[in-house]
Amino acid sequence: MNNNKNSEHTVKWGFYQQMRPVQIESIHSKTPIAYLPWGAIEYHGKHNPIGLDSTKALNMTVDLAKITGGLVFPTVHLAANLIKSYPGVDFPKHSIEFSEKLIRNICEEYFEQLVLQEFKIIVLLCGHAGEPHLDILKTVAKAFNQKYPDKYFWAFAEFEVIPKELLIANHSALGETSLQLYYAPETVNLEALPKDRIISLEQDAVSGSDPRLATSAHGEKIVKSYIKNASKFMEALIQKYL
Template sequence: MNTFTETTNTASTWGLYEQMRPQEIEAIQEKTPIAYLPWGAIEYHGNHNPTGLDSIKAFNLCKDLAEKNGGLVFPVVNLAANLIKSYPGVNFPKHSIEFSENLIRLVCEEYLEQLVAQGFKIVVLLSGHAGEPHLTILKTVAEEFNNKYPDKRFWALAEFDILPNDLLVANHSAIGETSLQLFYAPETVDLETLPKDRLITLELDAVSGDDPRLATIALGEQIVTSFVKNGSIIIEELKQKYL
């Protein structure tokens, strides 16, 4: 598995919440009360990618942000609505675990309330799944919490929200997501399962976006580098205002 290697801010400390003892958590939180909440999905991503792609991507991007900016990374929330299994015009009923939009809203509300109670002042909610209205629900709840707790900041996003369109756009198991997966967990990707003699389609291959056969580790690294750079600028601005 590749890890992002840009020089980190050694003055910051970070950690994986569920792997730390209370005193370790509190030491980090006292210095940098930022929570990173990766929000994933168990969803069919074709034969060439794992069902946990959204979760793997969200967790690792959060981890890279935390290493750069400090804070605590929470376990992935593997709950998602609006998966490919219910997308009109396609027939991929297996390998996706789908939940209701109402449940997504409820879990998000309760999770953010718990993070408030735990004393976090900035919450970064990164959704690896961009199905709609799943993503909009998370962003809406975050904005409601910004209004409810004006002394704190809740930032919900998908990775492509802070990247130029010529680098990454919303896609499903296409070149962008596949390149990220190749960067973070190349052993889970098998491009040889994709057909070589025809166009890649949503209906046949569960791919929405540009051809995943062109995916590379180098492109994945470029996406990660740009994401961490742009995300860190925003987090630094939030630190100045809310910490």
């Protein structure tokens, strides 16, 4: 939580669940922005933690909230369309998968609750890009934008605001592993990856560029690009809706 004694010109943000009502209201009155990180509990190979998607979503959400102000809600650790259900892949353990119907219902009910709390901008950053999981969240956001035209619901994945040469959708590959090395290096073990063969989805649960090349420095480049582009979009939303 942001415990600094901010001047009235300093952006204020905080973790919703860690704040008292008067603190929440102080932030909400100036920046009625709700941030909802959305992760997953999913197998990410032997080299990455099960909660990679959640770690990524939470930290990247906080990075943005620190710039724009607003309130960061607890991470939703629920996802559909995990690697355990991918055709031809056999990783049945260490993934907790939920139905597409439940994901849609939870997103709809969460958004309705945030409307009742009088937030003007709702930002859902999805750390899990399984299909149609991400599309479901974006479809719900689109429907709510039509239902509540005086508010804005932005559901997206981090790679959608980053140049493709720096990051594309991947599963525990170079991009995600570099982000994990940047945010939580103690949770990554690159030595667990094989050294004598090509990395594959079927054997290693990796889809994308070779994670053995991942570095914290590359993760930092991704984060800086994300912050630059996402904050620019948020500035436009703030001008329009706040």
